[in-house]
Amino acid sequence: MAARRVKALLAGRLQQAVRTAFGADEPVDAAQLQTPPPPHEGDLSLGCFALSKKLRKPPAEIAAALAKALPPEKPLAKVQAVGPYLNLTLEAADVIQAAFGPAPAATATGTVVVDFSSPNIAKHMAVYHLRSTMIGNALCRIHRALGWKVVGVNHLGDWGTGFGKLIVGWKRWWDPRQEPTVTDLNALYVRFGQKAKADPKLEEEARAAFLALEKGDGESRRLWQRFRDTSLGEFQKVYDLLGVSFDEVSGESVYEPDLEPTIALLRAKGMVSESEGALVVALPGKEKPCLLKKSDGATLYATRDLAAAISHQKRHAFTRKLYVVDAGQSLHFVEVFAVLAAAGFEWASRCEHVPFGILRFGGKRGRTREGGVVLLKDVLDEATSRALEIIRKNSPDLADAHTVARQVGIGAVVFNDLKNKRTKDIDFDFDEALAFEGETGPYVQYAHVRACGILRKAKEAGIALDPAADLSPLGLPEEKALAWRLSLWGEALERASREAEPSVVAGYVLDLAKALHTFHYKVPVLKASPAETAARLRLMDAARLRLAEGLAVLGIAAPEQM
RNA sequence: GCGCCCGUAGCUCAACUGGAUAGAGCGUAUGGCUACGGACCAUAAGGUUGAAGGUUCGACUCCUUCCGGGCGCACCA
Numbered sequence: 064m065a066a067r068r069v070k071a072l073l074a075g076r077l078q079q080a081v082r083t084a085f086g087a088d089e090p091v092d093a094a095q096l097q098t099p100p101p102p103h104e105g106d107l108s109l110g111c112f113a114l115s116k117k118l119r120k121p122p123a124e125i126a127a128a129l130a131k132a133l134p135p136e137k138p139l140a141k142v143q144a145v146g147p148y149l150n151l152t153l154e155a156a157d158v159i160q161a162a163f164g165p166a167p168a169a170t171a172t173g174t175v176v177v178d179f180s181s182p183n184i185a186k187h188m189a190v191y192h193l194r195s196t197m198i199g200n201a202l203c204r205i206h207r208a209l210g211w212k213v214v215g216v217n218h219l220g221d222w223g224t225g226f227g228k229l230i231v232g233w234k235r236w237w238d239p240r241q242e243p244t245v246t247d248l249n250a251l252y253v254r255f256g257q258k259a260k261a262d263p264k265l266e267e268e269a270r271a272a273f274l275a276l277e278k279g280d281g282e283s284r285r286l287w288q289r290f291r292d293t294s295l296g297e298f299q300k301v302y303d304l305l306g307v308s309f310d311e312v313s314g315e316s317v318y319e320p321d322l323e324p325t326i327a328l329l330r331a332k333g334m335v336s337e338s339e340g341a342l343v344v345a346l347p348g349k350e351k352p353c354l355l356k357k358s359d360g361a362t363l364y365a366t367r368d369l370a371a372a373i374s375h376q377k378r379h380a381f382t383r384k385l386y387v388v389d390a391g392q393s394l395h396f397v398e399v400f401a402v403l404a405a406a407g408f409e410w411a412s413r414c415e416h417v418p419f420g421i422l423r424f425g426g427k428r429g430r431t432r433e434g435g436v437v438l439l440k441d442v443l444d445e446a447t448s449r450a451l452e453i454i455r456k457n458s459p460d461l462a463d464a465h466t467v468a469r470q471v472g473i474g475a476v477v478f479n480d481l482k483n484k485r486t487k488d489i490d491f492d493f494d495e496a497l498a499f500e501g502e503t504g505p506y507v508q509y510a511h512v513r514a515c516g517i518l519r520k521a522k523e524a525g526i527a528l529d530p531a532a533d534l535s536p537l538g539l540p541e542e543k544a545l546a547w548r549l550s551l552w553g554e555a556l557e558r559a560s561r562e563a564e565p566s567v568v569a570g571y572v573l574d575l576a577k578a579l580h581t582f583h584y585k586v587p588v589l590k591a592s593p594a595e596t597a598a599r600l601r602l603m604d605a606a607r608l609r610l611a612e613g614l615a616v617l618g619i620a621a622p623e624q625m
Numbered sequence: 626g627c628g629c630c631c632g633u634a635g636c637u638c639a640a641c642u643g644g645a646u647a648g649a650g651c652g653u654a655u656g657g658c659u660a661c662g663g664a665c666c667a668u669a670a671g672g673u674u675g676a677a678g679g680u681u682c683g684a685c686u687c688c689u690u691c692c693g694g695g696c697g698c699a700c701c702a
Contacts, residue, residue, distance in 0.1 A: 100645060110644055112682080122682085147682090148645065183702075220702060315702090341700050350627085350698085357700040364702050391696050393629055420630080421696070453664070471664090483638060486630060488695065495637070499664050501650040502638085509664050517661055558641075570639075573649090584657095584666045625664075 065164040066550040069138055070096045070107065073151065077109060080132035081118075085125075089117050096151075104143070105150030106158070106547065112147060122147035155543040159534050162546035163605065166553070173382030174212040176375050177203050180307070181388070183220035184294040184314075185229055185248040188301050188439045190491060191389075191422040197477050197618055198419055198485055199387040200307045201565035204616045209556055214379050218371065219314030221291055224361065227273030228255045230286055231265060245297045248290055270359075277319070287316075304443055304473060306618055313371075321370035322362050326355055329369075332406055346401050353398040368399050376410050383413050385563055390418035390486065417563045420488035437491075446472030446497050453499060454625065461624055470620035471505050472497070477619050478504030482569040502573055504619055507610060510576035513583050514607035515623040521589060521600055528604055532597035541585045542599070545578045545606055552609060556616075565617060572613035579606045 070093040077091040091109070099108040111122040111129070118125060126144035133142050133149075138161070141152035179199020182188050188196075203215040232251035237243065243251075259265040276283040295312070302308065326342070329335050334344045340358030355366045375381060386396060396416035403411035424437065447465075450472035454464050461467060479496045483489075499505040518528060537546075548571075555571035558564070588599045611621035 094641090097641065097644085100640095101648085102646065108645085112644070115682085146645070181702095223702065225701085339699075343699075352699070354699050359700080361700080363700070367702095389696090390630060392702085394697055395702090397629090418630080423695095457662085457664070487638080488631070492637090495651090498651080501664095503650085503664085505664055506650095509662085513662060513665080520661060554641085566639095567641095577649090580665060581667095583661085587661065589661045624662090 065161045069161050080129050084128040084132040106153045107151045109149040155538040158543050159537050159546040162549040174379050175206045175383040176214045176381045177385045178216045178218050179387035181218045184291050189436045190439050190442050194419050195387045197480050200618045205559050215309045216311045217309040221314035222316040224273050227269035230272040231269045315367045318367050318370040325370040344402050353402050385415050385417045387417045419485040423490045443473050446476045449497050467622045467625050470622045474504035474619040481565045484566050507572050507576040510579040511607050511610040511621045512625050514603050517588050528600050529597050532601040534598050536595045536598045541582045545582050548575045548578045
């Protein structure tokens, strides 16, 4: 767990070397130690460009002088100056020891509120909901792993004029004795849209129905609650499949009572004005204002987000709030944060929009070429059945094949979603999302499975895993590479948190799986001397645990067989 | 028109935030089944990093302009 410790130690020593070589006291930051590109020898490298500026000497000269001044003791096996670079090769034994050193205590003490998933009531969860859901879920777990207090919030789209339409549709076309599904609700909504084209009176009726709902009319409220419960029940099935949970399931409706006080608060600060019949906040330096109320008096999305933000800060005193919402809504968040800042809330700067790219099908946004919405559940089911097919072929004797197929199939879809930088647009492709070879979820799971297999076999042979086994028999390049990768975990997590970027963790887990696969291929664990077997089992077990942990952070299961 | 995002191998993407000869996977070609699990390992071919300038000892990365794609730009969320 301690690549950082090794780097800090070496940075300190390098600083000392600068002192002895040049008599100057220049700081050497551990972050300057980077990994040299492949053809070059070494595990860490210092480019002497910054020192060159400070010391006013050519960087190559500095590298050479430091190579001499740096004592080649303990973790260092070799020190060599290559042009302006100082390349450090670490002793394999020390790298391996470092990987098993105590984990640095979690230093983060903040609270992060993560706002994610946020599906709309009376609509299905479609494939494009996967992005917010899994990116947000991963961000929650990344911060928990770092020691943050995390509040994962599902801010449902459960309010707005759409519910007036739904209520009207319900009253006209639904037999209330029947229990509706989400499909039924959605159909009512669509039907309303069609009928309203021919009959404008319907729109008026819908507005009235929503007004009644806002005023707390009993029947409207009961209907709305029913729609909400039905939808939530269906969402939950998908969340169960994905292993996603929330600390707070709220929604826009929850902040309804806060809207007037929020507007009053802004008004008291003299920020609110009227424009074209609407209530707005003018934003300094912006051409267009942020709307609080439509000219008909109804509140808007921005108003509810303002109220929700204020409420979250009051209740959780967050040090960071992340909104995992697609990039198309960037302007909305710019405006909301600007209003909060203008209102004098210093915590406005701690709110971050975490945008992600648009999902498309063959070039069309959110829909297939045929115009249908692709349901998330259908994709997950398809992935599961494809995985099951492969399991039947490769592991016909596997018990509980269905469970494993679900873990592998869904793992493939989720990993595919998280492996790329989130700002990239995605043109969803079944064969790509459901690929099981190469840089995929199943590839990572398979590395874990192979390690589990060897551990199982060891147990059958009566060889117990010794968590305190002597590591000194280790030293092969594959073992060193594996250990070094293990010790980079903390840095990967921190970067993922800093950039709110789960793909950093996905990349880490892929690299670790690659190192483990190579290890499995090249290094015999059980067909070795007892001391080697014990040490390799311990190393392999650490790698497999880390893979499981990394996958868990991404919201992906790590089966023991597949 | 203005603002934000994207443009890297045939395809999908990396590149530790300005450092070395730009790296992976897929696909293609080849090798490894006397396999601690082949959903794997390995070798090879494949590049003017959209274009042109600029800053710098040094640019995929920063600045300017342009080209191409996407998304926004007050009463939807």
